[in-house]
Amino acid sequence: MRGRAVTLLIVGLVIVGSAAAAAIIHLLLGxxxxxxxxxANQxxxxxxxxLAQVFAAEHPRVRIRTQQVPDLAAAAATLxxxxxxxxxxxxxxAGQNSQTLAILRRDAVIFIALDARIVGxxxxxxxxxxxxxxxxxxTKLLDLILQHYAMPPDAVRRRVLTLDQVPEAVRRREVDALFVVAPAASASWLTLFAALRKGGKGRPKSFEIDEAAGIAKEHPTLETLDVPKGTFQGSLPSPADDVTTLSVSYRLAASAAMPDWLAGEITREVLTSKSRLATLDGDLAGIEAPDPDDKTQALPIHTGTAAYLSGSLPSLSDQMQGAVYWLGLVASGLASLCAAGAALYQRIRPRQPSTRVMRLLEIWIAVPASDAEELGILEGEADGLAAAAIRxxxxxxxxxxxxxxxxxxxSHVREAVRRRHQAIGNMRTNGADAGDRSMARNDAAPDV
Known part of the structure; x- marks a missing residue:
């Protein structure tokens, strides 16, 4: 019975431990x-x-912590x-270990001619x-485009301008063209064209990159983009005609070390919260899912994102249920192994006699050398041990x-006590008979 109790105790501890482990895993995931x-810019x-606000609302126990770095290249370097x-x-x-979770926006690469002689x-x-x-x-992107047209970087002079400096630079004819990389639907174009008009350039002309497809094929990190007439916001339609140009994309990326379930969950949250993200940041209005069929090695898609987009990634709740199921199987197996081990141990371990048995043996051995008074005590103790065993x-x-x-x-103790009492009685009887015979001899002796 004691072995069964130990087995049940072990099984209970395994079950409780498994439940505690499941609870800890759930809390850690949350x-x-x-x-x-x-x-580190605006x-x-x-x-x-x-992104932090959306995750705080949808996943209160998921915290997005901003890590500011000098530039985009440094951001990729962290991965x-x-x-x-x-x-x-x-x-x-994007770096070597950046895998796409979602495309946040696409920036059009636009040349704006301020000199009539510039047509391409x-x-x-x-x-x-x-x-x-x-x-x-x-700057590197401009050099790459010029290189494709067989122009060395020093063939074109550069002038770095802030938006506030644009009107004065245009008025003084310090620049002949502008190179702008920005979202096609951004409100920043309205501000830029207002600055150009302020500098005396009423209707600037945007010209296309006529070999954009060839450049994109040579450099897979770039893509072609068709900008329809009048896409840029302003009082006058710009561009005046449809323009084919290049584009770069801003991406939410993770390293390959991120688990698939986590990457898929982040992708799901970003894509389903697109409208709210666009409200919080207008530049995020162009959020889109990456193409899971795109095999471009330069911009790989995270396997968790690809699985989510193809519908082959289970939801987080399904994965948690699966984890609990497998945890239950493991706990059941451990409980069975523990029970079997306890039973085997009970079978092969050396049997130690109980305290009651050992004491009864001591009493049995002590009976033959005990007197009448001690026999009563030993017999009473043996009866007490028998009563305790019965209870x-x-x-x-x-x-x-x-x-x-x-x-x-x-039973042996009682038999030994009986024989000892008998032996003591015989000793007393024999002693009395010997005394009577001695007195009789004394009485028969003649007086001297």
Missing amino acids: LLTLDIAVP DGRRAASA DAGGNGLAIVRSDA VRSLRGHTVGLLDGSPLD AEALGRVESTEMRLVTLLV
Whole structure:
């Protein structure tokens, strides 16, 4: 009976431990902090803040923590360094370990001619191009385009301008064209064209990159983009005609080390919260899902995102149910193994006699050397041990083997006590007879 109790105790502990482990896993999955690396500028902070607010509302126990880095290249470097967080990267500087979860926006690459002699990329040779804000990535992108047209970087002069400097630079003819990389539907175009009009350029002309398809094929991190007539906001339609150009995409990326279920859940949350994200940050109005069939190695899609988009990734609740199911199977197996081990141990372990049995043996051995008074004490103790064993058996707390030994030893003790009493009685009788014979001999002796 004691072995059965031990087995039940072990099984109960395994079940309780499994339940505690499941609860801990559930809490750990819910208390999740994700770092998102973003450039330390207004656009990066705004996008990160919008993502953090959406996740705080939909997943209160998931925290998005902003990690500001110098630029987009540094954001991609955090993933290349083995980080398990998120990063906002640009397609032409995505790094080696950036895998796409969602496309946040696409920026059109637009040339704006301020000199009538400029009608295409080739005619930029010998002219000055203004670069808004002087982003290093925009400078590299301009060099890449010029290189495709067989122009060395020094064939075109550069002038870095802020938006406030544009009117004066146009008025003084310090720049002949502008190179702008921005979302096609952004309100920033309205501000830019207002600055151009202020500088005396009433209707600037946007010209297309006529070899955009060839450049995109040569550099897969770039894509072609058709900008319809009048896409850019302003009082006058711009561009005046449809324009084919290049585009770069801003992407929410993670490293390959991120689990598929987490990547799929982040993708689902971003895509389903598109309208709210656009309200918080207008530049996020162009959120779209990456193409799971796109096999471009330069911009790989995370396997969790691809599985979610193809419908082959179970939902988080389904995965939790599956985890609980497998945890239950493991717990059941452990309980069975523990029960079998306990039973085997009970079978092969050395049997130690109980305290009652050992004491009865001591009493049995002590009886032959005891006097009449001690015999009464020993017999009473043996009866007490027998009564205790009977009560224990009634409560199921004693094994049948022990009960048989107690019964046998008690009967032997009683028999030994009986024989000892008889021996003591015989000794007394023999002693009395010897005394009577001695007195008789004394009485018969003659007087001297």
